Amino acid sequence: MSKKPALLPKDEAAAEGKVNVQINGKWYRFPKGTRIADACNSVGVHVPCFCYHPKLSVAGSCRMCLVEQGMPPRLAPGATPTYNEDGYQTIQWMPRAIIACANTVAENMGIRTDGKLCTEARRGVLEFLLTNHPLDCPICDQAGECKLQEYTSDYGSGTHRFTESKTKKGKNLSIGPRVNLDQERCVLCRRCVRFMKEIVGEEVLGVVGRGTHNAISCYPGTQLDSNYSMNVVDLCPVGALTSKDFRFKMRVWFLKSTPTIDVNCGTGTNINIWTREQKVYRITPRQNDEVNSCWMPDSHRLNYKYINAPERILTPLVKTDAKAPQRPSTWDATLNLVVEQLHKCAPVEVAIIASARMTNEELYMARALARQLGVTKFDIVPRKGENDGMLISEDRNPNSNGAKLILNKTGAGLATIRRGVKNGSIRSLIVLGEDVTQEAGIPAEDLAELDYLLVMAHSENATTKAADVVLPGVTFAEKYGTMINVAGRIQRLNKAIEPLGEARSEWSIMRELTELLGCDCPRVIACPSPMMILEEMALEFEPMKGLTWGNIGNEGKVILDTGVTIPLIEREKSKK
Amino acid sequence: MSYVPIKRPKFSFLDKIYVVELVKGLIITFKHLALSLMGKSRSKKDFNGKGVGACMPFPEQRWDAHLPEYYRGAPTLVRGEDGRERCVSCQLCEFICPARAITVTPGPVAEGSGLEKQEKAPAEFEIDMLRCIYCGMCQEVCPEQAIFLSKEYLITLTDRKDAIRNKAQLYKLGGTRKGLVNKWNQYK
Numbered sequence: 001m002s003k004k005p006a007l008l009p010k011d012e013a014a015a016e017g018k019v020n021v022q023i024n025g026k027w028y029r030f031p032k033g034t035r036i037a038d039a040c041n042s043v044g045v046h047v048p049c050f051c052y053h054p055k056l057s058v059a060g061s062c063r064m065c066l067v068e069q070g071m072p073p074r075l076a077p078g079a080t081p082t083y084n085e086d087g088y089q090t091i092q093w094m095p096r097a098i099i100a101c102a103n104t105v106a107e108n109m110g111i112r113t114d115g116k117l118c119t120e121a122r123r124g125v126l127e128f129l130l131t132n133h134p135l136d137c138p139i140c141d142q143a144g145e146c147k148l149q150e151y152t153s154d155y156g157s158g159t160h161r162f163t164e165s166k167t168k169k170g171k172n173l174s175i176g177p178r179v180n181l182d183q184e185r186c187v188l189c190r191r192c193v194r195f196m197k198e199i200v201g202e203e204v205l206g207v208v209g210r211g212t213h214n215a216i217s218c219y220p221g222t223q224l225d226s227n228y229s230m231n232v233v234d235l236c237p238v239g240a241l242t243s244k245d246f247r248f249k250m251r252v253w254f255l256k257s258t259p260t261i262d263v264n265c266g267t268g269t270n271i272n273i274w275t276r277e278q279k280v281y282r283i284t285p286r287q288n289d290e291v292n293s294c295w296m297p298d299s300h301r302l303n304y305k306y307i308n309a310p311e312r313i314l315t316p317l318v319k320t321d322a323k324a325p326q327r328p329s330t331w332d333a334t335l336n337l338v339v340e341q342l343h344k345c346a347p348v349e350v351a352i353i354a355s356a357r358m359t360n361e362e363l364y365m366a367r368a369l370a371r372q373l374g375v376t377k378f379d380i381v382p383r384k385g386e387n388d389g390m391l392i393s394e395d396r397n398p399n400s401n402g403a404k405l406i407l408n409k410t411g412a413g414l415a416t417i418r419r420g421v422k423n424g425s426i427r428s429l430i431v432l433g434e435d436v437t438q439e440a441g442i443p444a445e446d447l448a449e450l451d452y453l454l455v456m457a458h459s460e461n462a463t464t465k466a467a468d469v470v471l472p473g474v475t476f477a478e479k480y481g482t483m484i485n486v487a488g489r490i491q492r493l494n495k496a497i498e499p500l501g502e503a504r505s506e507w508s509i510m511r512e513l514t515e516l517l518g519c520d521c522p523r524v525i526a527c528p529s530p531m532m533i534l535e536e537m538a539l540e541f542e543p544m545k546g547l548t549w550g551n552i553g554n555e556g557k558v559i560l561d562t563g564v565t566i567p568l569i570e571r572e573k574s575k576k
Numbered sequence: 577m578s579y580v581p582i583k584r585p586k587f588s589f590l591d592k593i594y595v596v597e598l599v600k601g602l603i604i605t606f607k608h609l610a611l612s613l614m615g616k617s618r619s620k621k622d623f624n625g626k627g628v629g630a631c632m633p634f635p636e637q638r639w640d641a642h643l644p645e646y647y648r649g650a651p652t653l654v655r656g657e658d659g660r661e662r663c664v665s666c667q668l669c670e671f672i673c674p675a676r677a678i679t680v681t682p683g684p685v686a687e688g689s690g691l692e693k694q695e696k697a698p699a700e701f702e703i704d705m706l707r708c709i710y711c712g713m714c715q716e717v718c719p720e721q722a723i724f725l726s727k728e729y730l731i732t733l734t735d736r737k738d739a740i741r742n743k744a745q746l747y748k749l750g751g752t753r754k755g756l757v758n759k760w761n762q763y764k
Contacts, residue, residue: 138664138666248684
């Protein structure tokens with residue numbers, strides 16, 4: 001052996017709490033206890049897995065992740081290890097492959113995924129998985145994002161040798177209100193079983209039958225009706241568990257996914273919106289270990305139908321006379337009319353109800369509008385519910401913290417506005433993105449008594465029906481913006497589709513209205529985009545200092561210390 | 577990658593210099609020239625023409641009887657011998673269509689239709705004949721042998737709306753086709 005380096009790589013790594021691992025001929029360093037599968041994937045060497053999921057316990061049942069592994073030779077008593085020029089020991093390769101998901105890395109370990117042994121192992125596993133697979137990809141909703149399809153294309157043999165007839169199992173079985181099961185397509189990875197047991201804590205799913213008749217099933221008398229049941233559809237690597245809502249709606253290869261956040265509660269679950277040609281087809285959770293891990297509740301996932309519903313308001317609506325019906329109008333005419341009407345109102349008789357469902361940028365513009373009008377009766381509508389102990393927060397407004405930071409409002413002044421509308425001291429009301437007949441508790445009869453009601457909303461509701469002027473806004477899928485979740489994390493909303501019809505994003509409506517009302521402050525009227533408004537806010541608000549659209553990133557950034565935690569994330573962290 | 581290698585033919589030196597094939601082609605050209613000069617060309621025989629060149633006096637005479645087996649006309653949907661509408665709305669034709677002429681609206685099969693195994697069938701299937709370029713990609717990509725290019729070449733429209741053929745029209749034009757793979761029955 002040539003001269004030994006002063007410090008061996010193993011000692012250097014040990015000082016950092018890491019180990020040296022050779023993957024396909026290259027040396028890397030990983031923390032002790034890293035799974036081989038995670039280690040390989042983190043350096044771009046793809047290891048195919050069906051059953052392994054980083055958030056679930058290890059099952060090791062699919063055998064898809066077989067890799068070739070080697071260790072330094074075991075020394076004879078009294079012998080000292082020898083090192084090569086780079087300071088590593090030689091690797092003795094094992095004659096059989098091991099699974100990468102259930103084994104962890106070790107010092108001087110070697111992993112090979114491109115050798116003959118590994119290739120043969122993968123091909124063999126896939127051939128066995130496909131012996132009883134129905135190959136009904138043309139009618140399977142998973143086609144296009146199916147792991148079995150992808151791996152067969154990447155590592156399969158291209159032909160099959162089995163001529164025997166396939167085992168028959170249950171197809172198109174309803175196992176819950178939102179999930180369908182096809183037992184023939186199943187590869188028995190048991191991800192769904194482990195998810196229901198470990199994450200949800202309801203043991204509903206299990207494996208029944210023996211040998212080739214093994215199948216996933218619900219225990220007798222139970223069904224998969226948890227509010228987190230649709231996560232098993234995302235988890236299922238094949239088309240065995242499919243969503244009833246998305247069933248036969250669209251093939252996934254037509255859909256474009258946009259990373260954004262959910263707006264149904266204060267958690268701000270990270271999601272992807274899947275769209276095609278201005279239509280939203282489905283919503284899936286996006287991994288963010290600090291907010292929602294890999295999951296989302298079904299109630300939030302399915303609450304997207306209003307985006308493309310016929311109730312959407314597509315043009316500005318104007319009531320020309322008190323008793324006349326609302327008529328569609330154009331933007332220029334409507335905004336000029338609104339300015340004319342607002343100039344007639346006395347500021348003390350005007351109230352503004354904004355919404356904590358608006359983005360920070362919209363709240364900033366709402367504040368500018370209120371200041372321009374000189375209105376002091378200005379608040380948001382608080383919305384409380386029950387915390388489900390998982391991901392749904394008791395705060396059902398997605399941006400309460402934003403409203404608190406930007407407007408300094410928490411909904412305490414709402415009762416005064418409600419009373420004012422009732423006793424007639426408030427003659428004009430401006431409603432921004434709320435249906436005040438619901439949580440705000442202002443009945444439609446009281447709204448009818450008002451002199452002037454200006455509403456900005458995306459869909460028709462009891463408040464817009466009573467309005468003198470309706471300005472069509474957009475839903476969360478059609479706009480850019482930021483929101484601050486219950487844990488004080490600022491996150492981005494991205495535009496998945498263009499605004500429908502003539503609708504416009506709220507910030508631009510309010511910006512133009514403020515400008516037409518006579519505002520000449522360049523910090524308000526010179527904002528061309530939500531990204532620029534964010535930079536304006538970064539100058540004004542201390543917690544937002546230094547924020548730009550780019551440095552928030554897809555994961556968000558903690559800017560406030562609220563002391564609120566998300567139960568599911570806390571549980572996940574305590575397990576580690 | 578899972579692939580099955582295809583054996584390509586090996587070319588000899590004579591094939592590579594290409595002269596032989598050129599001469600073969602020219603012989604065919606001169607044969608037609610000679611027949612045409614003698615008034616015995618294909619138009620005389622097949623189309624009742626003057627015998628000069630191969631022009632057909634259209635529209636008095638039609639191509640229908642003279643189209644080759646591989647002719648690519650308007651795409652249609654077909655039924656199998658069992659009478660089943662073969663399309664399962666997998667939307668691969670919509671995906672592959674370079675002219676974006678095809679629009680499929682997928683949906684479940686009608687209840688009680690006896691097609692529970694098939695599960696899926698198009699709720700609507702539209703081909704815009706003004707967009708179609710008759711490339712035949714839809715037929716090639718179809719995993720269900722459901723879409724075939726017919727020999728219909730004469731599409732005369734008086735309205736743009738008429739150019740969009742719906743599912744009922746396409747099945748009517750396609751008719752029944754024999755000798756297709758039998759799928760989605762109770763045995764499979």
